[in-house]
Amino acid sequence: MRTYMTKSRIQNQLEQLTDSFLQDFGVVETILRTPQQFFAELRDGIELPNKIIAMLVSSVTFFMVYGAILGSTHSPLQAISSAIKLPIVFLGASLICLPTLYVFSLLLGSNERLGQTISLILMGVTVTGVLLLSFAPITFLFMLTTSGYAFFKLLNVAFMMIAAYIGMSFLRKGRRVLEANNVEFEVDGEMLDEGAAGQVPTKASKHALFGQHLMFRGWLLLYFFVGTQLSWAMRPFVGHPAFPFRVFSDVGGNFYSDIIRSLGEVFGFWMMP
Amino acid sequence: MTQSTLLYPPQTVIWQALMVVDDLLRYPYRFVHELAHGINLPQKIQAMVICSLLFLASYGALLGSTHSGAQMVSTAIKTPLLFLVTLLICAPTLYIINLLFGFNLTFSQSVSLVLMDITITATLLLSFAPVTLLFVLTVPETYASFVFLNFIFYSFASAIGGGFLYQAVKQIATSPKLPTKPLLFVWFIVYGFVGTQLAWRLRPFIGHPNEPFVLFRHLEGDVYTSIFELFRYMVGL
Numbered sequence: 446m447r448t449y450m451t452k453s454r455i456q457n458q459l460e461q462l463t464d465s466f467l468q469d470f471g472v473v474e475t476i477l478r479t480p481q482q483f484f485a486e487l488r489d490g491i492e493l494p495n496k497i498i499a500m501l502v503s504s505v506t507f508f509m510v511y512g513a514i515l516g517s518t519h520s521p522l523q524a525i526s527s528a529i530k531l532p533i534v535f536l537g538a539s540l541i542c543l544p545t546l547y548v549f550s551l552l553l554g555s556n557e558r559l560g561q562t563i564s565l566i567l568m569g570v571t572v573t574g575v576l577l578l579s580f581a582p583i584t585f586l587f588m589l590t591t592s593g594y595a596f597f598k599l600l601n602v603a604f605m606m607i608a609a610y611i612g613m614s615f616l617r618k619g620r621r622v623l624e625a626n627n628v629e630f631e632v633d634g635e636m637l638d639e640g641a642a643g644q645v646p647t648k649a650s651k652h653a654l655f656g657q658h659l660m661f662r663g664w665l666l667l668y669f670f671v672g673t674q675l676s677w678a679m680r681p682f683v684g685h686p687a688f689p690f691r692v693f694s695d696v697g698g699n700f701y702s703d704i705i706r707s708l709g710e711v712f713g714f715w716m717m718p
Numbered sequence: 719m720t721q722s723t724l725l726y727p728p729q730t731v732i733w734q735a736l737m738v739v740d741d742l743l744r745y746p747y748r749f750v751h752e753l754a755h756g757i758n759l760p761q762k763i764q765a766m767v768i769c770s771l772l773f774l775a776s777y778g779a780l781l782g783s784t785h786s787g788a789q790m791v792s793t794a795i796k797t798p799l800l801f802l803v804t805l806l807i808c809a810p811t812l813y814i815i816n817l818l819f820g821f822n823l824t825f826s827q828s829v830s831l832v833l834m835d836i837t838i839t840a841t842l843l844l845s846f847a848p849v850t851l852l853f854v855l856t857v858p859e860t861y862a863s864f865v866f867l868n869f870i871f872y873s874f875a876s877a878i879g880g881g882f883l884y885q886a887v888k889q890i891a892t893s894p895k896l897p898t899k900p901l902l903f904v905w906f907i908v909y910g911f912v913g914t915q916l917a918w919r920l921r922p923f924i925g926h927p928n929e930p931f932v933l934f935r936h937l938e939g940d941v942y943t944s945i946f947e948l949f950r951y952m953v954g955l
Contacts, residue, residue: 545846678856
């Protein structure tokens with residue numbers, strides 16, 4: 446009876462690891478179910494390091510799973526390679542665009558700390574990851590039923606674009622909440638009064654500076670370019686069935702011309718050379 | 719690094735300068751308010767000079783590194799030089815213009831206003847550095863598109879810096895009737911006129927990959943004559 450109750454140390458550690466893993470995944474549910482509460486906690490800086498780790502763990506896991514599914518159409522080696530590369534693309538693009546987002550936020554009147562910016566962008570990436578994973582059954586179906594490489598590739602590009610767009614719209618909503626704690630007009634503990642320095646600009650006039658939305662859209666465009674460029678540099682993810690496995694492709698060209706060529710191949714107005 | 723050094727970082731000059739610029743980005747109205755009242759003005763000017771030097775030199779080094787090590791050093795020196803020497807040359811003119819328009823700013827106030835613009839531009843440029851690095855590492859045959867990318871980054875950063883200068887001048891003006899836009903317009907013309915000519919003389923910043931390293935390109939004339947020549951060539955005169 447006693448031997449039945451006791452577990453080995455390894456078993457214990459394994460359970461602890463699983464528990465913490467599941468706790469990390471809990472953050473995804475919080476983001477999706479109660480986003481406003483989550484944003485408020487980010488604004489107040491509650492348990493930021495824990496949140497960052499949780500989001501990092503869950504998003505990396507999601508992208509790894511989806512990457513493995515992508516690569517499995519080609520070969521097991523490609524599956525492993527894609528599982529490693531896909532998280533690098535999404536998290537790498539976020540890392541590259543992080544300084545710009547931080548400086549943009551400060552210039553636009555937010556008073557956030559770097560940790561808050563990191564949490565916000567990671568939140569966007571996590572939502573992207575979980576959406577992408579929710580597309581996985583559809584991807585799986587197409588993987589089993591279609592033989593067209595170009596179509597499968599385009600389908601995945603579309604899925605990733607949609608997922609990234611929705612993830613980034615979460616980021617936008619979160620930024621609005623974070624901007625609320627602006628203490629801009631305090632000077633030496635006193636609020637600036639009307640006659641203190643000529644005209645005291647209102648917060649609205651400051652935000653109208655170059656247009657809050659315009660600037661954020663500009664950042665989104667930057668994120669899009671960085672993401673596509675990074676994914677192009679890290680290709681292939683699916684792997685053309687006619688080619689053997691390669692870690693990186695050395696065929697020239699760029700992302701956009703490849704999309705157009707694949708579209709042509711699918712709709713039959715341009716044959717692949 | 720122990721925790722105490724993380725919590726209480728060394729009070730070096732650079733660290734203090736970074737804190738001042740952090741203040742500028744976080745609380746621009748308070749910063750301009752203090753500037754208008756002349757609070758800690760020398761400290762602010764010193765901090766902004768140090769930070770813009772540092773940021774512009776870093777970004778310049780990244781630009782030059784696409785060509786060669788020598789170009790990297792050369793651009794790292796030339797980029798901050800371009801912005802700050804232009805300010806140095808223009809400062810008396812900018813000051814007199816501000817008096818003519820009735821703003822009555824002191825010399826150090828008008829200098830620090832322009833320095834604020836430069837610092838924000840430099841900070842934005844530095845924040846683009848990872849994107850530039852990705853571009854350098856992943857795009858083959860980069861020269862033309864790299865020049866274009868940097869043109870976009872520089873224009874964008876300068877536009878935002880200019881927007882902040884506009885807001886600051888509007889805030890610092892003692893009366894709302896003062897001609898803020900004309901002053902800014904004339905300031906930009908003077909600064910831009912001198913800056914463009916200096917940038918032209920200080921070329922190359924990036925360095926064409928097929929040409930060996932040169933400190934300066936030997937070119938005849940000035941930027942405006944060259945643009946006119948180019949225009950004449952294009953029209954076919």
